[in-house]
Amino acid sequence: MALLSAPLSVPLTLVEVPDAMRARLASLGLRPGAQLTLAQRTTGGGRLVALGSSRLALGETLLRQLRVVVA
Amino acid sequence: MTTGLNLRKLPLARIDASTSVAPSCHSEGGDGGVVGAPTVALVGAPNVGKSTLFNALTGARVTMGNWPGTTVEVAKGTWRIRWDGKTCDCQECTCEDTSHERDLTVIDLPGAYSLDPESPDEALTRDLMDDPSQAPDLTVVLVDAAHLARSLYLVAQLRERPLRVIVAVSMLDIAASQGIELDTYALAESIGVPVVALDPRRRSGLVNLAKAVDVALAGPAPARRPRTIDADEVAAVGPELAGEDERFGWVEAAAAAGTTGSGEGRISWSDKVDRIVTAPVLGPLIFLGVMWLVFQLTTTVAAPLQEVLGDFFAGPVSDSARWLVGAIGLGGTWVEGLLVDGLIAGVGMLLTFVPLMTMMFLLLALLEDSGYLARAAVVTDRLMRSIGLPGRAFLPLIVGFGCNVPAIAATRILGGARQRILTALLVPFTSCTARLTVYVLIATTFFGSYAGTVVFAMYVISIVLVVLVGLALRRTLWRTMGAEPLLIDLPPYQLPTARLTATVTWVRVKGFLKTASGIIVTTVCLVWLFQAIPAHGGEFGKVPVVDSVYGVAAQAITPVFEPTGFASWQTTSALAVGFVAKEGVISSWAQTYALDDPSGTGPSALGDKIKIDFAASSGGHTLPAVWAFLIFLLAYTPCVATLAAQRREIGLRWTIFGVALQLSVAWTLAVLTFQIGRMFW
Structure with a gap:
């Protein structure tokens, strides 16, 4: 499923990232196989992603492009 | 370990x-x-x-x-x-x-x-x-x-x-x-x-x-x-x-x-704070509160200091210099003019910005160092994205409504060079408090009890201008920009350290002084020089502004403003002074009218003269000409200090481009306002 429709506070595994942003996402730790959790909704339809000890704010557009499965 | x-x-x-x-x-x-x-x-x-x-x-x-x-x-x-x-x-x-x-x-x-x-x-x-x-x-x-x-x-x-x-x-x-x-x-x-x-x-x-x-x-x-x-x-x-x-x-x-240890699964206090400050409804409210605080601190703490410094240079410092020049037998000569109206006025103007810049840089350092700025960027992202800017650009634009100079400096919080340039080009369209004084004079003179509404309208027009110019620049110069989706790494919150904050603030204030000093002092001295040189004979330094090279040049450019309805040389020379600093517009008017008729004093006398001037220059369509003037005043180059700050942040080329942009937008809108307005009034 798209990360946008994933439930909050549930451990997820990233399975697919958009090719165009692969390097940028990887440099922040968002690689296929990464374990993450959606911490909360943010203003403007985004989500706060907990990835290990990192906290990343992702916008709606990107959330649609990332695919995850429940871990 | x-x-x-x-x-x-x-x-x-x-x-x-x-x-x-x-x-x-x-x-x-x-x-x-x-x-x-x-x-x-x-x-x-x-x-x-x-x-x-x-x-x-x-x-x-x-x-x-x-x-x-x-x-x-x-x-x-x-x-x-x-x-x-x-x-x-x-x-x-x-x-x-x-x-x-x-x-x-x-x-x-x-x-x-x-x-x-x-x-x-x-x-x-x-x-x-x-x-x-x-x-x-x-x-x-x-x-x-x-x-x-x-x-x-x-x-x-x-x-x-x-x-x-x-x-x-x-x-x-x-x-x-x-x-x-x-x-x-x-x-x-x-x-x-x-x-x-x-x-x-x-x-x-x-x-x-x-x-x-x-x-x-x-x-x-x-x-x-x-x-x-x-x-x-x-x-x-x-x-x-x-x-x-x-x-x-x-x-x-x-x-x-x-x-x-992986650090996973631990909910830190940083997370707890984030639950509040990035929440869909509370987040923007907190952000507005923080912005209000930044605005308040720069205006209520730094602005009075700015005034005190201004008075100090215009009063005791200038008086002492005059006395000193008089004591060595050069009183009333061009030496006094150059020293008091050129050098001291220029250095004074530069230094009056120091409290404002210090406060701005201090607050920026605190917001950056604490980690809040990254959250603010998340909160304002969607709004700013509509004009192709990241959320962080909100801060300089808000600050611009106080003073454009620290606002330009605040564009450095933006990561990308292109976003920095675009924001720095938009800041001059935010209506700073120096422009407010002119709005108030004009609005009370022409609109009476509706003055408040007119001033408010100027702020609305300012916001509309920022959005429209932003969209226009994005669709022309930066068509490829702004498509990157929101992806921000949120650093954990930290207590800002006094030493770090002080160092960062000092480095930035020093940088501003270094870059801005040359431009501001030189421009103020040049304006003094052109006002001192007689255009058609007379003694250097003892010529009425109207007969100086400056006055004659202002008269020469007056025809350019013919289609705007405010083409009188007093108004155009006030606008020319306003290019240096908007604070000078009213005093320039007062000075030129006083020179024409030394008996007329006081704001009402000034208002009357402005009324007569606008009525004459607009051919009877006074109100469209006044609106055209107000819009021109809002949109054209705010002051040389802003240019100095731009020169520092985005380079000379973009600063010149910005001046051309401001002047063309200001002139075009003024012409449109007057030409359309006079069909109805």
Whole structure:
């Protein structure tokens, strides 16, 4: 499923990232196989992603492009 | 857990405790480093404290400037390492007295997560590292202990090049609070270069870094890290992806060797704060509160100080200068004019901005250092995205409504150069408080009890202008910009340290003074000079403004304003003075009318004269001409101090482009307003 429709506070595994942003996402730790959790909704339809000890704010557009499965 | 300098791989057997690291107090090559000294580059991801480390090493004696041929701003400084006493290679051998001082040139390169360039900033770092003629003698990679795996990707790429590298690990306290412990010895073993633990914010560990750097500079660059890329994988996914995977494998192994505990699953107080400040409804409200506070502090604390300083220069300082000039027999001559109306007025104007700029930079440093700025960017992202700007651009634009000068300076919180340029070009369209004084005079003169509504309308028009010009620039000049989706790494909240905040504020205020002083003082002196030169005979320095070169030039450009309905020479010369500073518009009017008729005094007399002028110049369509004037005043160049700030932040070319943009937008809108308006009024 798209990360946008994933439930909050549930451990997820990233399975697919958009090719165009692969390097940028990887440099922040968002690689296929990464374990993450959606911490909360943010203003403007985004989500706060907990990835290990990192906290990343992702916008709606990107959330649609990332695919995850429940871990 | 072990922290400190890893010495296993270093020839030093003992660290001399008397070694000290002191910020340099002089440099032969200016503050931009010492000529011929080894170059040390600082690299690392954004928000790991790289610039803080740079300031700690160089003592803020730095030069900021664009890297030649790029728009990337790079800071350069001198790092003086002092060695007192003896250093031994081993206990058996003879100790040599190695007391010496050593100067190193430090370059603070822009934040980069990797050497795969995503922006001009990252491209610069990659280009430097790949070019043997430009590569630094040593590269210090600052990594974040709390996000070690992420930080090490850059190290993996640097280790594939023949470079001397030292890894400096910061944020150990945050890592420890998340249950992550770092073993610098194991990490150094794993990555093959020295590892130093330090805290740039508290200036600890710097001596160890100095030692490691000195030792590394004495030796050759270490061998590149061996790479074993699986041939099957290359065939399956291509060489690039396979290469990346190999790097991530190396990074994961190094991070696993160097740390214990993952930090996962811990809800820190930082998370709890984020639940509130980035929440869909509360987040924007808190953001507005913070913005209100920034606005209040800059206006209620700094603005009165600005007034006091202004009065001080216009009063006691000017009076003393006049007295002094009089005492040496030059009273009433051009010398007095140049000194009082040129130099003192110019320096006075520059210095009146100091409280405002200091307050702005202080607040920016606090917001940045605390980690809130990254959250603010998330909250305002969607709104700003509509004009192609990231959320962070909201701050400079809000500040612009107070004063454009610190607002331009605040554009440096934006990561990308293009976004910085676009925002700096939009700031002058935000209506600053200096313009307010003119609105109030005009509105009370022409609109009576509706004055308040008219002033409010000016602010609405200002916002509309920012949005429209933003959209227009984006659709023409920057069609490719702004498509990047929101992806922000939120640093953990930290308590700002007084020393760091003070240093950052000082460096920025100093930078402003250095760049702005020339432009402001020169312009004020030039305006005085042109007002002192008689156009058609007369004595230098004793000519009415109308007969001066300045007055004649203002009259010459007056026909340009014919289609705007406010083409009287008094109004156009007031606008010409307003180009220097909007504070001068009313006084210029008062001065020119007073010179015409010395008996007329007081604001109502001034208002009456302005009314007569507008009625005459507009052919009876006074109100459309007044609106045209107000809009022109709002949209054209705010003041030379803004230009000075722009020159510093976005360079001369874009500053000139900005002036042309402001003048064309202002003139076009004024003409449209008058020409359409006069059909109805």
